[in-house]
Amino acid sequence: MSQVIHSQSAPRPVGAYPHARRVGNLLFLSGVGPRSPLDNSIPGNVHDADGKLVAYDIEAQCRQVFANVKAVLESAGAQWRDLVDVTVYLTDMTADFAVYNRLYAEYFAGVDAARTTLGITALPTPIAIELKCIAAVGTSTGTL
Structure with missing residues (x-):
């Protein structure tokens, strides 16, 4: 069984793909970026007069x-604690890793x-x- 997920609460995908796809008890999220679902803006971006970041x-x-x-x-009926695998892409590992890692520890406690x-x-x-995530929905994700 497979189900395509389109969330009304998340920003629109930037391409022709769904927000997620559920196959059995696994939920595969497409790459998720930090755009605002309200106006598609990117929080914290500063542009010059020519529009250059x-x-x-x-x-x-x-x-x-x-x-x-x-x-x-949540649109797929899952919760934060259902996450089993997270791949994170950073465009500036040197400058951004410490802040990202601190916040990751806060959110993923x-x-x-x-x-x-x-x-x-x-x-x-x-x-x-950008994050790419996999969640196990409706299963126990405890330790063995």
């Missing part, structure tokens, strides 16, 4: 991306999801962070 606030982007992941999970953090050169839109 000149600065960003990684803390604001982290908080928004975590809120967006939560919105997609008590969630024992596996995690991989990758430094990459760019994302499809002017964002500094």
Whole structure:
């Protein structure tokens, strides 16, 4: 059984894909960025007069991306604690890892999801962070 998830509470995907897809008890979230679901803006981005990105606030982007992941999970009938695997993409590992890691520890307290953090050169839109998540829905995710 497979179900496509489109969330009304999360920002629109930037391409032709759903927010998530559920296959059995596994929920696969598409890459989730920090855009605002209200107006598609990117929290903390600062642009010059020509529209070029000149600065960003990684803390604001982290908080928004975590809120967006939560919105997609809830739209699919899942919860934060159902997360079992999180892949994080940062465009500036050197500058942003410490802040992101502190906030991750805050938001993921008590969630024992596996995690991989990758430094990459760019994302499809002017964002500094994106998450790719897998959740186990309707199962016990406790330890063996």
